[in-house]
Amino acid sequence: MQTEHVSAPAIGLSKIEKWFGTRAQPVHALAPTDLDVPAGELLVLLGPSGCGKTTMLRMMGGLLEPTGGDLTIENRPLWKDGARQGETLSELGMVFQDANLFPWLTIEDNIALPLELKGVGKAERMARAHELTRLVGISGFEKRWPKELSGGMRQRAAIARALSYDPKILLMDEPFGALDAMTRDQMNLELQRIWMETRKTIVLVTHSISEATFLADRIVLLSPRPGRIDTIVNVPMARPRSLDVQTTPEFQDIARTLRHRLNEIS
Numbered sequence: 001m002q003t004e005h006v007s008a009p010a011i012g013l014s015k016i017e018k019w020f021g022t023r024a025q026p027v028h029a030l031a032p033t034d035l036d037v038p039a040g041e042l043l044v045l046l047g048p049s050g051c052g053k054t055t056m057l058r059m060m061g062g063l064l065e066p067t068g069g070d071l072t073i074e075n076r077p078l079w080k081d082g083a084r085q086g087e088t089l090s091e092l093g094m095v096f097q098d099a100n101l102f103p104w105l106t107i108e109d110n111i112a113l114p115l116e117l118k119g120v121g122k123a124e125r126m127a128r129a130h131e132l133t134r135l136v137g138i139s140g141f142e143k144r145w146p147k148e149l150s151g152g153m154r155q156r157a158a159i160a161r162a163l164s165y166d167p168k169i170l171l172m173d174e175p176f177g178a179l180d181a182m183t184r185d186q187m188n189l190e191l192q193r194i195w196m197e198t199r200k201t202i203v204l205v206t207h208s209i210s211e212a213t214f215l216a217d218r219i220v221l222l223s224p225r226p227g228r229i230d231t232i233v234n235v236p237m238a239r240p241r242s243l244d245v246q247t248t249p250e251f252q253d254i255a256r257t258l259r260h261r262l263n264e265i266s
């Protein structure tokens, strides 16, 4: 018999839970939830609006206090019985729907800003910013202003900024939700490439079935009222996946299963 090597998950949720609102009008945003995200996985949280995707992601990022439960990042406690434990900020990068670049900073200064806040010297910051513009495919735009870039390029810069201090984990909340369909497809390809180059652990929130199926190793389908894990779907398709994968029976089977289940729970 083979001995199985069990390594600690990059992110571990144990009975993590969130209530919002008042005693008169409480909202159970996330029922007690267990979930392990192994290191290097590209995990997608999928579900209808209001099912608790952002709530779960913000608790993983340390931005939102859970009502109860434990959460570990890289085997270190972040939340325990709903209370904040250590700082894990350097383990985490976050990307949101809006790039949120500072308009008065050039692209390279935006990307290097987290490093500047950490006290990293100018030469090292700029070297890292250039390395990252290459990684995300915006080399040559270092001296431009955010308003000179397209929406997709601004999102690339936001990803570069999130990677600036080389975190092990990238948390992304509908990062391509504001982009047109063609740009979004392109960004999905690019994110897959960046992930394959860097092997970060990624948790990505979306309500797009095709985006989830294209990108994910595993899809966690959440259902609303209260938010909770409904189903976990493995996506075993080989990588790198091209956009043509969407026309394969394998892809369409997974997408159909998700669509039917989403219709039932929404």
Ligand SMILES: Nc1ncnc2c1ncn2[C@@H]1O[C@H](COP(=O)(O)OP(=O)(O)O)[C@@H](O)[C@H]1O
Binding pocket: 020, 021, 027, 028, 029, 047, 048, 049, 050, 051, 052, 053, 054, 055, 056, 227
């Ligand atoms: N700050 C808040 N105050 C009260 N209710 C909230 C707050 N944030 C989220 N909620 C509620 O919690 C539930 C889950 O929200 P959210 O995590 O944003 O869902 P999703 O990201 O899946 O659309 C929703 O019912 C939402 O209205």
Ligand SMILES: [Mg+2]
Binding pocket: 053, 054, 055
């Ligand atoms: Mg949300």
